Amino acid sequence: MVTKDQVINAQTEWGNGVVKIGSLRENRTECENFTSDFLDKLYSFENGAVLFKPTKCAVEQFRPTKAEAKSYFIAGDDRACQEDKGFAINPWTKVRFENANIILENDRAIAMGNYFFTDLDGNEAKVEYTFGYKSINGQLKIDLHHSSFPYNP
Numbered sequence: 001m002v003t004k005d006q007v008i009n010a011q012t013e014w015g016n017g018v019v020k021i022g023s024l025r026e027n028r029t030e031c032e033n034f035t036s037d038f039l040d041k042l043y044s045f046e047n048g049a050v051l052f053k054p055t056k057c058a059v060e061q062f063r064p065t066k067a068e069a070k071s072y073f074i075a076g077d078d079r080a081c082q083e084d085k086g087f088a089i090n091p092w093t094k095v096r097f098e099n100a101n102i103i104l105e106n107d108r109a110i111a112m113g114n115y116f117f118t119d120l121d122g123n124e125a126k127v128e129y130t131f132g133y134k135s136i137n138g139q140l141k142i143d144l145h146h147s148s149f150p151y152n153p
Helices: 004-023 028-042 066-074
Strands: 051-053 094-104 108-118 124-136 139-148
Touching: 004 028, 004 066, 004 094, 004 108, 004 124, 004 139, 028 066, 028 139, 051 066
Parallel strands: 051 139
Antiparallel strands: 094 108, 108 124, 124 139
């Protein structure tokens, strides 16, 4: 059975990884290598398509491949999606999750809530998320990532 602690640990690792990506933005090679490893470790791309809908996408809203996810996180000259600016190289200094709820099953978990990204000036951006996790060889891997800004009438 997947536990709440496993989900919280996976969220912490994801947030720390996003912060680390931003800290490496001045060293492109190291940034690309870390991001590739981050995606391999935390996402389930090796098992097929991932349902990935990142926050700041309008033209290519859905990103089922590792190359498209990497493009979203760090952009670059070889980015897979031209609209990408490199969300994770903003940079962010902190990411925190507030779970509205978590559904736990034998080999999967789904978490939904808000996560908050703190920039260099201490400003926090609030974003809504739903992450689906699948337990693969005892490690949670993301196979669903939906992120959007809260409704603003």
